[in-house]
Amino acid sequence: MIIEKFSIGMGDRFAHQGQAQLRAVIEGRKLGLEIVPVWNKSNREHTIVKTEPASLRGEADAAVQALGWDGPYHVDADHINLTTVDRFLEASDFFTLDVADYVARPTAPEEIARFVSDAGGLIGSLCIPGLEHPLEISEALARATAAKFLYAMQEAGRIYRHIRERKGRFVTEVSVDETDTPQTPAELLLILFMLSRENVPVQTIAPKFTGRFNKGVDYVGDPARFEQEFDEDLAILAYAVKEFGLPQSLKLSVHSGSDKFSLYPIINRLVKKHGAGLHVKTAGTTWLEELIGLAEAGEAALIRKIYRGAYSRYEELAAPYSTVIDIDPAKLPSPDEVDGWSCDHFAQTLRHIPSNPAYNPHFRQLLHVAFKVAAELGTEYTGALERNAEVVGRNVTANLFERHIRPIFG
Numbered sequence: 001m002i003i004e005k006f007s008i009g010m011g012d013r014f015a016h017q018g019q020a021q022l023r024a025v026i027e028g029r030k031l032g033l034e035i036v037p038v039w040n041k042s043n044r045e046h047t048i049v050k051t052e053p054a055s056l057r058g059e060a061d062a063a064v065q066a067l068g069w070d071g072p073y074h075v076d077a078d079h080i081n082l083t084t085v086d087r088f089l090e091a092s093d094f095f096t097l098d099v100a101d102y103v104a105r106p107t108a109p110e111e112i113a114r115f116v117s118d119a120g121g122l123i124g125s126l127c128i129p130g131l132e133h134p135l136e137i138s139e140a141l142a143r144a145t146a147a148k149f150l151y152a153m154q155e156a157g158r159i160y161r162h163i164r165e166r167k168g169r170f171v172t173e174v175s176v177d178e179t180d181t182p183q184t185p186a187e188l189l190l191i192l193f194m195l196s197r198e199n200v201p202v203q204t205i206a207p208k209f210t211g212r213f214n215k216g217v218d219y220v221g222d223p224a225r226f227e228q229e230f231d232e233d234l235a236i237l238a239y240a241v242k243e244f245g246l247p248q249s250l251k252l253s254v255h256s257g258s259d260k261f262s263l264y265p266i267i268n269r270l271v272k273k274h275g276a277g278l279h280v281k282t283a284g285t286t287w288l289e290e291l292i293g294l295a296e297a298g299e300a301a302l303i304r305k306i307y308r309g310a311y312s313r314y315e316e317l318a319a320p321y322s323t324v325i326d327i328d329p330a331k332l333p334s335p336d337e338v339d340g341w342s343c344d345h346f347a348q349t350l351r352h353i354p355s356n357p358a359y360n361p362h363f364r365q366l367l368h369v370a371f372k373v374a375a376e377l378g379t380e381y382t383g384a385l386e387r388n389a390e391v392v393g394r395n396v397t398a399n400l401f402e403r404h405i406r407p408i409f410g
């Protein structure tokens with residue numbers, strides 16, 4: 001199964017916005033943007049919301065049918081590993097092999113030696129088309145990179161083979177984004193070489209980029225440094241396809257955490273410059289649009305209750321996301337204060353319009369990780385989504401289209 005050139009990952013925690021999300025892709029198509037929708041849900045999200053992967057497949061199929069989408073689409077088993085993949089096998093046709101937890105696991109010295117020997121052609125001064133300077137890879141760097149990543153990429157091979165033995169056609173992504181340090185372009189090249197040695201037909205790869213990709217808020221870091229790194233990564237991927245025999249469709253997957261507005265113009269420009277493909281994953285931004293829509297609809301009691309729950313359970317909710325959020329508790333309004341807000345003020349504080357003085361990224365990040373609170377409300381929450389489907393859906397579509405698809409792919 002070959003992944004198309006441009007694709008957008010969309011997450012939907014409560015499985016009510018499939019059509020609203022697909023509408024955003026259709027809006028893109030009207031402008032001539034051919035983007036393939038991919039519905040993604042991680043094992044972590046399924047566990048927190050207590051859903052099964054079949055529900056995501058059902059949602060995707062239903063949305064496609066309802067809106068008469070005649071293009072390709074995929075269902076991504078996001079961030080799985082050998083211990084979690086099995087329940088996704090039936091419903092998914094896209095698998096994100098998350099091997100971040102296996103980074104820096106010890107590898108036998110003879111394995112490392114064999115890798116360094118196999119990588120001999122890459123060692124030295126390597127001219128890669130599109131790179132301003134030759135890539136310098138010393139034997140010591142190759143050895144250190146193997147010590148850090150070889151076990152993880154062998155693990156990717158084990159997960160890939162486990163799926164392949166049970167499943168016919170699927171797209172393989174490898175992710176190492178949820179680690180502590182970003183991978184340099186040289187490391188990315190060696191990682192791709194490791195995957196080719198494992199015969200993993202990787203089509204999308206999610207490195208960790210420089211800077212902070214906090215959930216639901218803009219990039220924190222140096223955009224110029226990101227630009228240089230992204231530019232180099234694109235050159236490296238093209239080289240790896242040619243030299244290592246990896247799939248022609250290989251492209252970067254940006255696990256954006258959504259809402260990286262200051263990076264989207266850079267990504268847009270560089271993808272065009274290289275004639276590259278691109279996959280961008282978003283997820284929680286849709287759940288936040290649900291809350292914004294509910295605020296617009298005047299569901300004051302419900303949104304205040306969710307905020308109160310989120311505020312009082314801050315530590316519990318933030319813990320699983322500690323590497324991808326930066327919340328200053330001092331900048332969070334108290335629930336009593338929020339109870340005094342109008343619904344419109346709630347929506348403006350939450351909606352990601354950086355120029356709006358009411359916008360509060362701390363408030364937004366807290367609610368981003370608070371979907372567990374809404375999940376526990378069960379039908380009290382989903383009933384409100386159904387009652388207000390139109391206004392909620394309008395916000396979901398506009399957010400994905402105007403703030404994501406258009407600046408990234410337009």
Ligand SMILES: [Zn+2]
Nearest residue numbers: 175177178255
């Ligand atoms: Zn990720």
